[in-house]
Amino acid sequence: MAVKELICITCPRGCHLTVDENLVVKGNFCPRGAVYGKQEVTNPTRIVTSTVRISGAELPLCPVKTAQPIPKGKMGDIMASINKVSLNAPIRIGDVVIANVAGTGVDVVATRNMDKVF
């Protein structure tokens, strides 16, 4: 593997990283960049955020996220699962919406409190 150039996405700072064949990361401002650099060339992961339908709340949608980063290649499967679910208000931040989504071992959780209004 040749030296790979990456832009760290761990935080908005966006450090320019290089990762060599021995997985040595350079250019990172903080330790999280080194973890990201290694991860990105071996098994890239992302947090997926989306919405699911909800009944009984003031809005028709409840925003959700994967509680941990999931493998990048699983994004499509996860979106398909998310689009099949619907909820009933009330929902609190952190409530599990889908457990072990798409076999990743990661839960999809709610990210907004949705009070019951009708």
Added chain:
Amino acid sequence: MINKDLVIIGGGSAGMAAAVGAYDHGVKDILIIERSPFLGGILNQCIHNGFGLTEFKEELTGPEFAYRFIEQVKTRRIPYVLESTVTSINRDKLVIYTSAKEGVVEVQAKAIIMATGCYERSAGAIGIPGDRPAGILTAGQAQLFLNEYGYLCGKRIFILGSGDIGLIMARRLTLEGAKVLGVAEIMPWSNGLNRNMVQCLFDFGIPLYLSHTVSKVVGKERVERIEISQVDAHMKAIPGTEQSFNVDSLILSIGLIPNNDLLNSISCTMSRTRGAIVNEHFETDIDGIFSCGNVLHVHDLVDNVVAEAREAGKGVALYLEGKLPREDRIIACLAGDGVGYVVPQKIALDESDDSLLFKFRVKAPSKNVFIEYAFNGEVIKRVFKPVIIPSEMEIESFPKNLLKSNQGTLTVSLKAKEA
């Protein structure tokens, strides 16, 4: 009429944090006035993650970040009204708002904080040539429709402007099944954060056309096709470089404009970037009226907005205690070579703090440069920057004791490193 020590106009991130900052510095008689049905402002429609790394040391989505501040407001029992629109303010700090529930309400405030955020630059502002069909909307509109109401604005989409909301919408629309054919940016560099380029465009193979703009919109009822062209150094479309895309929607992410109608209506002094001119406590040139957050200047990160807003809240506390200098022994702060703007634009030099934060943006990406602070022509501070880009706001601490006089001009400029 009711009386309040502090009225805060806007219940988004800036308004809530300003309320918390003021409260924690002793101002207890506060009213937050919010136009929408929820506290939280634009954060509620920003369902992506990446908020809060500085503020909470963890990565939150917009609604989660908003919730943390809603809780801070509620635990302090700071009163707020929702679905209430401020229709006028005056220089004596009389605020009038209307709501369906209360009708017209007059509030006499001792201080006001403006925390009204921005609105988006729209199609009319840039004069795109061609037809005017349905299907042209701003990135924030598309985001609100999709994330809070569940409407996908189109199936084949082109995005003009590489601002962060545009990049984030490219990903979001793709995940919801739309095809995003590309993003055009008129500048030779992206206006979004690096991380958004990676995880919103590169992850999905969405092409970015730098130094390109939309040169034609075609469509009778609905957008049918757009053309983009490369631009020259003067940002004029170059004939012969047209590329055509069959799309049903054009999304604009072409900038944010501070929502300063109320301050303009009372002739508050404004800067070139359309925010108010403020001192280091965020007081405008109108006695007791303060401004913070995106209505003052556009921030990249909400973490910086809430930090700034808390300072504005503290500024109100100092004002109400009579500790802000009324006499303008003022130092003017100017943007020099290579610097687009500086906040604050004035320094009051009171005794309350030893240092202040300068915030500014550079005009173009640069490497190996010094930020140079010159007071009345004499260089008093230099900071080396290996890399500096316009899409990331610079925040620099500045010790007030470097200013040896309480009159004069401080200029912040960019200087190339001598070879």
